[in-house]
Amino acid sequence: MALFRPLEPVSQRARIVLGIAFFIVFFAVWAVATLGGYVSKTFLADPITMVKDGWILLTKFGFAHDIGMTVWRVLGGFVLAAIIGVPIGILMGAYKPIEAFLEPFVSFARYLPASAFVPLLILWAGIGETQKLLVIFIGSFFQIILMVAVSVSNTRRDLVEAAYTLGSTSAGVVRRVLIPANAPDIAEILRLVLGWAWTYVIVAELIGSSSGIGHMIIESQALLATGQIIFGIIVIGVIGLISDLFFKFVNRHFFAWRLS
């Protein structure tokens, strides 16, 4: 069948239809498993209960505020990490002495699990917003630095040489070759790291928090409200999807030169 030849492209319409189809399959399997009585309600709520619970959460328990808090924590910590991390990454990729100085430490720090810092950060910064932002920051910062540095290091050497023969200074090469050449990759790195930041924020909220999606999830666990837990998880997924679409739009809009 022509449809299943390796690397054979698929039309835009078919792509959308197939993408939506899997969501339908997923919900159908879930509905059959729960509503059909194959899985105990105590452990897994059915889709209808999930939607009902979600509605109650939003209308009676002010869940919108929790969502807002979580989004703000992720964005706050992530934006802070990006603002500081991207320039350091660019400098590290561009200037080898800076790379030699920072790379070993950053490579080490990158493997420090952000979630393991939660207890320590509670000791240092309490259970307020600072602590939440710091967890996201620690989780994102070193990853961003290292990935941006690798991307900048891999800039096409001949473009840099061309710039030099056109009279660029070192600073000019960084500003007018390394940064624009790697801007699409940096956007892609930020998209990836933002995804990881979402997992850190939930972990931070599971422990010592009085608001946020993660807080709601841990409260629901005590009440065996699996519908609410699943609703919270799905909300995170939807927000992730929206941020992904945003980054894709930015890429298509600003980095058209890169698309084939």
Place this chain on the structure above:
Amino acid sequence: MTMDAILRIEQVSRIFPSVSKRPPVRALEPTDLTIARNDFITILGPSGCGKSTLLRIVAGLDTPTNGRVVLDGRAITGPGPDRGMVFQSYTLFPWLNVADNIAFGLRERGVSEAIIRETVAEYVAKVGLRGFENHLPKQLSGGMQQRTAIARALANNPEILLLDEPFGALDNQTRGLMQELLLGIWERERKTVIFVTHDIEEAIFMASRVIVMTARPGRIKADIAVDLPHPRHYTVKTSPEFSALKARLTEEIRAEAVLAAEAH
């Protein structure tokens, strides 16, 4: 010999240091070469003869192991806008359109936008890319990309133009047209040009002087003047004088290619 020399290559050699226990590579034996102002020089040789290495040393992108290169009385220490370069690989900045690529060097030097606009329009016309100013490199054919690269190098008004097999990746027909285009620009502007190639016909057609290099170790084997009249038309390639030169250079190169093949 009295000539108005613009560039002197003095005892320049390049040895690439040994990598992982392999012996060091003598890419270029000590080489002397003096290039006259407004001359069009082609450096001809088989691959691995150090011709690109020599050009990169002149550009300041590589450092000689010994010797030095002097441009207009100043020893070269690194790359600069006084030596424009066109590479074999397509090196247009992919995020800039044709006009902004050509303007790149001018912007780096802080030239006013009015002059930039004027200069870009002038060179767009010279390389025949009118109407393509807003195209991105990925929308251009290989020949158009190299024309833009030539315009980008020339717009910077370098003292000397260096070309490293600029048409090597193009098909035969496009290559012929590009040769005529570049030669036409040179005939009008008489900029000093060093053009590296492994194509014998190309070397003769373009040059007023062909430098033949040998492989392993790389050194200059012959220095041959090409006295074909200007302006040159592509039909010159079928003239008896051209054929005689071609036969002679083919012989020079062939001996080298045989030696290089035996060394493998």
